[in-house]
Amino acid sequence: QVQLVESGGGLVQAGGSLRLSCAASGRSFSSYGMGWFRQAPGNEREFVATINWSGSSTSVADSVKGRFAISRDNAKNTVILQMNGLKPEDTAVYYCAQAQTRAWGYRRDEYEYWGQGTQVTVSS
Numbered sequence: 001q002v003q004l005v006e007s008g009g010g011l012v013q014a015g016g017s018l019r020l021s022c023a024a025s026g027r028s029f030s031s032y033g034m035g036w037f038r039q040a041p042g043n044e045r046e047f048v049a050t051i052n053w054s055g056s057s058t059s060v061a062d063s064v065k066g067r068f069a070i071s072r073d074n075a076k077n078t079v080i081l082q083m084n085g086l087k088p089e090d091t092a093v094y095y096c097a098q099a100q101t102r103a104w105g106y107r108r109d110e111y112e113y114w115g116q117g118t119q120v121t122v123s124s
Contacts, residue, residue: 002026002113009118020081022096030074033099038092050104086122093117
């Protein structure tokens with residue numbers, strides 16, 4: 001049984017930073033790509049960032065490029081989303097997800113397992 005547990009969300013002022021962590025268990029973490037998605041009230045869940053199995057390749061959404069970065073520590077079964085220069089429009093529930101393969105992906109259907117989410121609120 002795969003479990004993904006996010007942490008690190010909270011309330012921050014615009015321009016501030018947060019570091020989200022996702023701890024994975026249940027199968028070989030280093031064999032799968034990982035991703036972060038977010039969902040604001042009334043909106044669909046959208047892609048934020050993704051990383052391949054080894055961490056050698058990453059991609060982030062245009063809306064967060066230059067502000068967010070994704071990384072992973074396979075020894076600790078953890079994936080990190082570092083968020084800098086936060087804006088009110090970044091307010092959402094952030095979800096960690098584990099892909100079906102070693103590669104990264106943009107689409108929700110490329111991911112097999114999902115965490116419960118962590119709330120990020122950015123005040124203006």
